[in-house]
Amino acid sequence: MRICLLGYYGKNFGDLLMLSGILNSLYSEASVIDIISYDTLLKTAITAPLKKEINVYLSRSLELKKRISIYKSAEVIMWGGGSCFNDVDGTGAVKQMLLAKVVNPFIKIVYYGIGIDINNNWRHEFCLRIALVLADEFKVRDSISYAKVRNCNKVSLVKDPVYLNMNYFDSIKVEHNKSRLLIAYRNVNNYFPDRYKEYLVNFINGIRYIIEHHKFNDVVVFSCDYDYDMNDSCFIYESIKPFCNAIFFEDNSVSEICKLIASSSAVITGRLHVAVVANLFSRPFVLLNYSAKNLAFCEENGTIGRLIEYEELKDDDVLYRNLEL
Numbered sequence: 650m651r652i653c654l655l656g657y658y659g660k661n662f663g664d665l666l667m668l669s670g671i672l673n674s675l676y677s678e679a680s681v682i683d684i685i686s687y688d689t690l691l692k693t694a695i696t697a698p699l700k701k702e703i704n705v706y707l708s709r710s711l712e713l714k715k716r717i718s719i720y721k722s723a724e725v726i727m728w729g730g731g732s733c734f735n736d737v738d739g740t741g742a743v744k745q746m747l748l749a750k751v752v753n754p755f756i757k758i759v760y761y762g763i764g765i766d767i768n769n770n771w772r773h774e775f776c777l778r779i780a781l782v783l784a785d786e787f788k789v790r791d792s793i794s795y796a797k798v799r800n801c802n803k804v805s806l807v808k809d810p811v812y813l814n815m816n817y818f819d820s821i822k823v824e825h826n827k828s829r830l831l832i833a834y835r836n837v838n839n840y841f842p843d844r845y846k847e848y849l850v851n852f853i854n855g856i857r858y859i860i861e862h863h864k865f866n867d868v869v870v871f872s873c874d875y876d877y878d879m880n881d882s883c884f885i886y887e888s889i890k891p892f893c894n895a896i897f898f899e900d901n902s903v904s905e906i907c908k909l910i911a912s913s914s915a916v917i918t919g920r921l922h923v924a925v926v927a928n929l930f931s932r933p934f935v936l937l938n939y940s941a942k943n944l945a946f947c948e949e950n951g952t953i954g955r956l957i958e959y960e961e962l963k964d965d966d967v968l969y970r971n972l973e974l
Contacts, residue, residue, distance in 0.1 A: 651681040653723040653749070655708075655742050657731055659688025660875040662833075663811070665695075665903045667730035667762070670769065670813025672697045675761070683719045685711060685745075688876070696903070720749040725757045727877030730790070730810040732764035732942055737839050739766070740776040746783050759786040762794070762810040764942045765794040793943035798817065811925050818929055823912040828866040830857065831910060833873045835919025836881045840939045841959060849881055851962035852937075853888045858965040859894045863974045869909065871898035873920040877920075915972055921946060935971045937962075
């Protein structure tokens with residue numbers, strides 16, 4: 650069996666974690682998997698089962714002839730994980746799904762473990778409706794997404810693809826550092842273009858408040874997405890290091906980041922999957938809210954008190970209060 654997997658896989662911790670779960674838990678009968686990524690994905694970043702042929706292509710560099718060849722030979726084309734329908738940049742690769750169906754009428758089209766965060770973009774809403782017609786399976790990952798499309802009989806609710814890694818999570822054994830604060834900020838300039846700089850400064854003030862009121866042996870900062878978050882992460886690190894023992898964690902391997910989260914005593918993040926992993930290891934966390942997916946996660950896991958709006962960061966003590974140290 651040959652499948653084609655589409656997604657925003659690259660240097661993002663959450664996306665790579667979802668990809669790992671999909672490759673290791675779904676379509677075990679597939680011997681060849683073609684991954685067409687919308688970001689640069691290194692094969693060395695992929696954790697995949699043995700005896701599978703994994704081919705990786707960057708979508709914007711893939712020639713039409715080769716793309717068509719991949720679609721013709723695949724039995725399944727799947728978008729795996731992530732908020733692939735959203736107001737900012739998410740159309741669910743509907744054009745590619747249409748092309749695949751044209752060149753291979755027998756191909757099965759699947760959306761698995763995806764999120765929907767469309768509120769006021771009618772073009773992206775139109776793409777979503779086309780996808781619902783095209784898809785053989787349409788599996789969403791949270792209740793908010795499900796509410797938007799539940800009237801379609803193809804739609805079902807599944808857990809986020811990250812949870813496909815449960816065997817791996819269960820195998821992680823690390824020493825718990827009872828005095829380590831972990832910070833993984835999320836750049837939000839695409840979501841709050843007029844205020845993202847203000848929010849970043851407010852966030853740093855909130856971290857300084859925590860440092861002043863709680864003794865941590867070290868404060869670890871890491872970039873969850875090299876392209877999007879690195880500049881903000883470096884700025885946060887440089888801003889707090891005069892006031893604490895700050896460490897910038899530069900290892901971007903998924904396994905090492907999971908171990909870092911599991912060993913920390915508290916986690917502050919804007920990245921959903923950092924919060925998901927922290928919750929799995931019962932680590933106190935706060936999650937900044939820029940998307941419905943963050944709200945859905947906290948609602949479904951009974952952690953709504955750990956969700957903070959960016960507007961709330963104007964209060965220096967809000968991170969400290971919600972983290973409940």
